[in-house]
Amino acid sequence: MSLDSVHSLGYILPEILLVLTILAVFIADLVVTEKERLGELALAGTALSLLAVSRLAGTPDAWLFSKMVVHDPFAIFFKVIFALAAMAAIWMSLGSKEIKGPNQGEYYGLLVSSTLGMYFMASASNLLMAYLSLEFVSLTSYVLSGYLRHNRRSGEAALKYLIYGGVASGTMIYGMSWLFGLTGSMDFAQINAALMQGDPGKLAVFIAVVLTLAGFGYKISAVPFHMWAPDVYTGAPIPITAFLSVGSKSAGFALLMRVFYPALSHAGADGSWQFLPGVDWPQLVLVLSMVTMTLGNLSALSQRNLKRLLAYSSIAHAGYMLMGFVVLSNEGLRAMMFYMVVYYLMNIGAFLVVMIVANSTGREDIDGYRGLAWRGGAAPAVAMAIFLFSLTGLPPLAGFVGKFYLFAAVIRQQFYFLALVGVLNSVISLYYYARVVRTMFLDFPDGSEAPVTVSLHNGALMWGLSAATIVMGVYWAPVIALADRSLQFFKG
Amino acid sequence: MEHILTYMTFIPIAGMVVVLCLPSAAHNLIKWTAAITTVPPLLLAIWLFVNFDRTQAGFQFVEHHAWIPSFNIEYFVGVDGISITMVLLTALLSFLCMFASWGIEKAVKGYFALFLLLDAAMMGVFVSLDFFLFYIFWELMLLPMYFLIGIWGGPRREYAAIKFFLYTLAGSVLMLLALLALYFSQTPHTFDMTKLIAAHATYSHTFQTVLWLALFIGFAIKIPAFPFHTWLPDAHVEAPTAISVILAGILLKMGTYGILRINFAMLPVATGELAFYCLGALGAFNIVYGALCAMAQKDLKKLVAYSSISHMGYVMLGMASFTPQGIQGAVLQMFNHGTVTAMLFLLVGVIYDRAHHRDIEGFGGLASVMPLYTGVTGLAFFAALGLPGLSAFISEVLVLIGAWQRYPILTAIGASAVILTAGYILWTLQRVFLGKVNEKYATLPEISGRELFTLAPLAVIVVILGFYPKVVLDLMSASLDSLNQLVLSSL
Numbered sequence: 001m002s003l004d005s006v007h008s009l010g011y012i013l014p015e016i017l018l019v020l021t022i023l024a025v026f027i028a029d030l031v032v033t034e035k036e037r038l039g040e041l042a043l044a045g046t047a048l049s050l051l052a053v054s055r056l057a058g059t060p061d062a063w064l065f066s067k068m069v070v071h072d073p074f075a076i077f078f079k080v081i082f083a084l085a086a087m088a089a090i091w092m093s094l095g096s097k098e099i100k101g102p103n104q105g106e107y108y109g110l111l112v113s114s115t116l117g118m119y120f121m122a123s124a125s126n127l128l129m130a131y132l133s134l135e136f137v138s139l140t141s142y143v144l145s146g147y148l149r150h151n152r153r154s155g156e157a158a159l160k161y162l163i164y165g166g167v168a169s170g171t172m173i174y175g176m177s178w179l180f181g182l183t184g185s186m187d188f189a190q191i192n193a194a195l196m197q198g199d200p201g202k203l204a205v206f207i208a209v210v211l212t213l214a215g216f217g218y219k220i221s222a223v224p225f226h227m228w229a230p231d232v233y234t235g236a237p238i239p240i241t242a243f244l245s246v247g248s249k250s251a252g253f254a255l256l257m258r259v260f261y262p263a264l265s266h267a268g269a270d271g272s273w274q275f276l277p278g279v280d281w282p283q284l285v286l287v288l289s290m291v292t293m294t295l296g297n298l299s300a301l302s303q304r305n306l307k308r309l310l311a312y313s314s315i316a317h318a319g320y321m322l323m324g325f326v327v328l329s330n331e332g333l334r335a336m337m338f339y340m341v342v343y344y345l346m347n348i349g350a351f352l353v354v355m356i357v358a359n360s361t362g363r364e365d366i367d368g369y370r371g372l373a374w375r376g377g378a379a380p381a382v383a384m385a386i387f388l389f390s391l392t393g394l395p396p397l398a399g400f401v402g403k404f405y406l407f408a409a410v411i412r413q414q415f416y417f418l419a420l421v422g423v424l425n426s427v428i429s430l431y432y433y434a435r436v437v438r439t440m441f442l443d444f445p446d447g448s449e450a451p452v453t454v455s456l457h458n459g460a461l462m463w464g465l466s467a468a469t470i471v472m473g474v475y476w477a478p479v480i481a482l483a484d485r486s487l488q489f490f491k492g
Numbered sequence: 493m494e495h496i497l498t499y500m501t502f503i504p505i506a507g508m509v510v511v512l513c514l515p516s517a518a519h520n521l522i523k524w525t526a527a528i529t530t531v532p533p534l535l536l537a538i539w540l541f542v543n544f545d546r547t548q549a550g551f552q553f554v555e556h557h558a559w560i561p562s563f564n565i566e567y568f569v570g571v572d573g574i575s576i577t578m579v580l581l582t583a584l585l586s587f588l589c590m591f592a593s594w595g596i597e598k599a600v601k602g603y604f605a606l607f608l609l610l611d612a613a614m615m616g617v618f619v620s621l622d623f624f625l626f627y628i629f630w631e632l633m634l635l636p637m638y639f640l641i642g643i644w645g646g647p648r649r650e651y652a653a654i655k656f657f658l659y660t661l662a663g664s665v666l667m668l669l670a671l672l673a674l675y676f677s678q679t680p681h682t683f684d685m686t687k688l689i690a691a692h693a694t695y696s697h698t699f700q701t702v703l704w705l706a707l708f709i710g711f712a713i714k715i716p717a718f719p720f721h722t723w724l725p726d727a728h729v730e731a732p733t734a735i736s737v738i739l740a741g742i743l744l745k746m747g748t749y750g751i752l753r754i755n756f757a758m759l760p761v762a763t764g765e766l767a768f769y770c771l772g773a774l775g776a777f778n779i780v781y782g783a784l785c786a787m788a789q790k791d792l793k794k795l796v797a798y799s800s801i802s803h804m805g806y807v808m809l810g811m812a813s814f815t816p817q818g819i820q821g822a823v824l825q826m827f828n829h830g831t832v833t834a835m836l837f838l839l840v841g842v843i844y845d846r847a848h849h850r851d852i853e854g855f856g857g858l859a860s861v862m863p864l865y866t867g868v869t870g871l872a873f874f875a876a877l878g879l880p881g882l883s884a885f886i887s888e889v890l891v892l893i894g895a896w897q898r899y900p901i902l903t904a905i906g907a908s909a910v911i912l913t914a915g916y917i918l919w920t921l922q923r924v925f926l927g928k929v930n931e932k933y934a935t936l937p938e939i940s941g942r943e944l945f946t947l948a949p950l951a952v953i954v955v956i957l958g959f960y961p962k963v964v965l966d967l968m969s970a971s972l973d974s975l976n977q978l979v980l981s982s983l
Contacts, residue, residue: 394635394661395628404668408563411672419672423665430661434638434654442642442650480562 001062008064011071014052014079018116021045022109029105036094042108043090046115050083061490063125067187070125070490077486078122078254081340085247086115088348088461092239095458097359098148099237107147111243114140118251122258127176127186130255131169134215137251138165141244145236157235164228165218172215178208188263195276196266206279209264213281216259219252220318223292230299233311238358241307242351245314246344253321253340257333260325262489271330272413286326286418293319293425300432305365306354309432310347313391316429317343323422324406327413330487335405337483342390342402342472349387349465352458353380360452366436371445377452379459381440383466388433390469393426398472405480496540497553497569500533500583501615508608511601519600526604527590530583530611537583544576546966549974551621551686559625564682568622573971574752577827577964578618578745585741585834586611588946589734592838595845596644596732603644606636607734614742618749623671623683631664633743637735645730652723652730659723663710667750670706673699674758689757692982697761704762707755708770714747715804717774718781728797733841736793740800741834745826748807752823756811756975760982767812768899775808776902783912787919792843792850795920796836799876802913803829803884809899809906810891814980818894819972820965825887827964828875828957831950832884835872838950839865842943843924846936852920857929858936865939866925868947875954877917878910883957 003011024045025038032038053076061072089111093099099107117136124130142165146158180186182204183194195205217225233241260281265273275281296316303309321339324332354364357380361368373381390399403426410419454462472479507529514522545552551570559567571579589607596603613636616629634657642653674688675681677695682688695703713720728736751771756763782802789795803825810822842865843858844850859866875882888910896903957964 389635395631400631407668408672408675411669412676416669419669423669424662427658427662427665430658431654434657438642438650438654441639442653477560477562 001060002067003062003064005065008062008069011056011059011062011064012069014049014056014083015116015119017045017049017052018112018119021049022112022116025105025109025112029109032105035102035104038105038108039090039094042112043087043094046083046086046090046112049115050080050087053079053083061488063490067189068126068129069120069123071123072490073486073488074254074258075123077337077482078250079119081250081344082115082118082122082247085243085250085344085348086111088344089239089243089247091457091461092242092348092352092355093237095359095455095461096237096239096355099239101149103147103149107144110140110144111240114144114243115247118247121251122254124255124258125188127180127188127191130259131173131176131215134172134219134252134255135169137248138169138219141165141240141248144240145232145244147237147240151235153235154237155235157232161228161232168215168218168225171211175208175211175214178204178211182208188259191263192266195264202276202279205276206281209279209281210284212259213285216252216256217288220249220256220321221315222288222318222322223295223315226292226296226315226318229315230308230311233314234305234307238307238351238355241311242348242355245310245347245351249314249318250340250344253336256325257336258489261333265328273328273330275328282326282328285322286415289319289322289326290418290421291319292316292322293422297425297428297432300429303432304367306369306436307351307364309366309436310350310354313429313433314347316425317347317391319425320403320406320422323410323415323418326418327409327415329409329413331409331412332406334480334483334487335402335409337486338405338476338480339402341479341483342398342469345465345469345472346387346390346399349383349462349469350391352462352465353384353387356380356454356458356462357452359455359458361450366439368449369436369439370443370449372440372452375445375449375451377440377454379454380452380462383462384440385437386466386469388437390473392430392433396470396473398469398476401473401476493536493539493543493553495555496536497571497579497619498555500536500579501569501612501619503532504529504586504608504612504615508605508612511605511608514601516599516601519597522600522604523590523594526608527587529608530587530590533583533611533615534587537580540571540576541580541967544571544967547970549573549970554621563624564680564684565624566622566684567625568684569619569625570621571619573968574823574975575618575749576967577823578742578749579615581745581827581830582611582614582618582742584949585738585830586614588834588838588949589737591942592734592737592841592946593732594942598644603640606640610636610640610738614738614746617746621685623674623685623688623754625683626685627664627668627671630667630746631661634660634664637739637743640735641727641731644732644735647730648726649730652726655723656727659713659720663713663720666706667710670703670710673703685753685758692758692760692978695759695761700759700762701766704755704759704766705770707759708751708766711747711750711755712770712774714750715744715778715808716747716801717804717808718778718801721778721801724801725794725797728800728837729791729793733837733844736837736841737834740797740837741830744800744804745830748804748811748822748826751811752975756979760979763979764814764983767814771808772812772895772899772902775805775810775812776905778802778805778808779906779909780805780912783909783916787912787916790852792852792920792924793837793840795852795916796833796840799836799913799916800829800833802909803833803876806888806891806906809895809902813891813894813898814976814983815894815897816969816973816976817890818897819976820969821887821890821892821894823968823972824961824964825884825891828883828887828954831953832872832875835868835947835950835954836876838943838946839869839872842939847933852923855924855930855933856927857925858933859925860929861934861936862938864944868939868944868951869925870921871951871954873917873921875958877914881955881958883954883961885958886961
């Protein structure tokens with residue numbers, strides 16, 4: 001059913017709660033002197049929004065706001081991930097030494113705003129809405145990466161992000177304008193109908209798709225739109241890096257899946273999808289996926305700064321997730337969704353440990369982790385080892401299960417070369433993840449390093465994420481069932 | 493005893509959890525807790541040995557539970573003649589290596605916790621009958637090994653550890669692709685090895701060949717077959733003594749076990765075609781290459797490592813022969829090599845603990861300084877040489893008899909390497925134990941009771957099997973004969 005603006009309001013309670021949180025944070029900023037309270041306020045508001053999302057889970061699908069926004073299980077799944085990512089980022093910010101000072105009100109407000117934008121990215125059903133929400137998330141991300149005022153790297157990160165993002169979204173809106181021109185509509189369902197039944201020029205559609213892909217590729221940091229990622233991840237404050245790497249990337253994937261699958265492809269009966277014949281976007285994305293994985297992993301091999309290493313690893317993981325994207329089957333999409341949950345656990349965990357060590361020693365380079373396990377940092381070292389080996393994809397950790405589902409989907413559709421490239425990349429990635437583990441465990445401290453302490457606040461999140469990573473390695477049935485149920489796009 | 497295999501696999505995990513909860517400074521408590529944890533699996537192994545039905549070729553002591561229904565993955569374990577010897581070997585060596593690890597002083601809790609995890613993973617690999625479960629246990633071995641070599645090892649331990657990890661992971665991921673391909677080839681999709689074996693006639697020729705090669709690379713890295721062997725000398729030399737024993741005694745056998753369980757049983761047509769090159773010729777090459785490299789070594793532990801490569805070549809040659817003698821000789825050699833090479837590494841550990849080096853030229857005349865040690869080492873060395881009357885002779889002879897029927901030239905090459913083996917072993921014996929006493933080591937303490945305790949059971953087994961190999965051959969003959977028939981019928 002399609003609802004007009006007034007009747008849609010009941011369905012956007014989570015978004016309304018986020019808006020109220022943002023307003024509350026900005027207003028409270030005027031009166032509160034202890035700025036950490038604002039963070040706690042933001043956390044509470046986001047948690048309420050998460051509750052609202054889960055309460056909307058069983059309700060019937062609908063188009064909202066005159067078909068600008070859609071309410072379906074797919075959107076709900078991703079909104080849960082975004083809310084959890086925001087909560088983790090706020091929790092990390094409260095425990096971080098970088099996020100201090102009088103500007104915290106703006107920081108938390110912008111963080112929650114970014115989450116709001118992500119909510120709309122996952123539920124957009126109109127090209128204009130897609131563009132607006134993507135821009136909203138990007139703009140807030142630019143400011144958040146430059147949050148550290150007198151830090152040159154942070155300013156550089158923000159500027160690079162802004163310029164790169166501007167070019168990418170400009171390209172994307174150009175591509176979207178072509179799609180509008182070819183199909184006469186900005187609404188996804190109507191675009192789908194026009195493409196499947198009409199006879200648009202194949203080359204024109206292909207060019208439009210490639211241009212649109214630029215914007216999405218930038219958001220998920222796929223090659224060749226990845227170049228902003230290392231600098232932004234390194235320069236931004238660590239909680240923001242964690243938020244970007246998980247929330248922003250998931251939002252990009254959500255929008256990518258929504259545009260390319262229900263909008264540009266046609267679902268078959270057996271769970272496979274057909275795209276418009278002659279428009280070979282899966283082949284293009286196949287090549288992009290392989291190049292992204294390989295470039296991300298090879299570049300990470302020589303990194304000495306842990307944040308930069310994790311940035312390249314993030315690029316590589318975007319490549320792995322794209323593997324599920326190219327196989328044109330429901331299994332691939334389900335594998336991507338499952339991987340996003342697992343990726344959330346591992347990546348937030350890894351950045352959390354980076355933050356814990358940076359809090360105590362001020363160092364982000366690998367040498368600063370020397371002998372971490374032997375100088376009081378045994379807990380963060382073990383947790384980091386769990387997260388890094390999970391990122392490699394070793395059983396019995398969650399990362400292995402995620403990669404297993406992706407490879408299963410790829411092999412099922414007989415993309416053998418892609419699978420081979422994927423597994424070889426996993427082996428390459430072991431080298432640089434193990435290098436960090438080696439520095440923490442196999443090297444011994446020489447006495448000049450500062451001791452590492454873990455606050456209760458950070459430790460709680462760290463233990464929670466490590467436990468979840470291990471448990472999901474042996475028992476993941478509820479999550480995959482949830483992904484299965486959520487793989488429904490409302491098409492009217 | 494319904495869940496005997498589950499107990500054997502998971503009691504070490506329970507032990508690991510207990511060890512992790514103990515205080516880090518209570519070294520003795522940790523060591524004894526860990527050692528006691530390995531006793532129940534050993535007793536259960538003895539029970540298994542007594543109650544295993546030697547006439548039955550199929551799987552016994554089977555347990556079958558659903559684990560992940562959406563992917564049709566089950567917790568499916570069982571033993572047959574191929575795996576029973578390995579299960580027994582794992583239980584025995586884990587128990588003995590606990591006592592060989594008594595000298596560990598650094599981060600004792602971590603060491604024993606990781607060791608118990610490794611123990612569970614090894615047992616799990618040999619008893620798994622669900623391919624996914626097999627893969628999980630296979631990969632689970634890598635993490636503890638990386639840390640055990642990397643933290644408690646010798647001077648180049650970091651290099652050796654990461655090399656081992658990368659090499660083995662590269663092989664394992666190829667196995668992952670192969671197992672997914674097998675999974676999707678069946679309707680309904682299944683990881684159940686018994687069903688995949690039963691469906692062996694349904695795989696197309698190209699499918700079999702590609703999968704066989706992919707799996708073979710993964711297993712060849714473990715055996716290790718030339719040219720995938722370069723991780724072994726580094727890993728063996730740098731690992732602490734007990735870990736070298738486990739590595740050589742058990743982990744190497746997983747490669748050949750995998751080939752028998754998966755390549756032979758599920759892909760028999762491809763096995764028939766590729767066996768000459770990949771197993772026979774490569775095996776014969778391994779035998780000669782390992783022996784020649786061992787002869788050139790100056791480090792005692794590296795010499796033993798290369799001798800392992802050489803002995804595993806016999807296993808490969810025996811498997812390629814497709815005769816009952818050959819294949820039984822191969823699996824018997826797996827068991828014998830496990831015991832003999834375990835003794836060799838333990839003995840090298842004894843001398844290294846005292847002299848803090850392993851330089852062969854640096855010793856001399858130890859026979860008069862440590863006569864009991866010399867006696868035991870003599871026994872182990874002669875067993876490695878294949879002296880008649882000791883266990884390795886029987887398995888090597890069986891392999892050669894079996895291989896002669898099919899590949900006489902390769903057998904001749906393999907048999908000629910016996911001279912090379914005798915060469916480097918006797919030469920080492922002469923340089924280290926005989927001759928003029930090296931004054932630096934004239935006062936070395938004799939082998940201790942604890943060290944003898946770790947060696948004695950192995951020595952007894954080596955001697956008994958030299959005269960009465962039927963004890964072990966009986967366990968495996970039914971299953972191996974049926975496997976052989978399966979491959980021969982597909983040739």
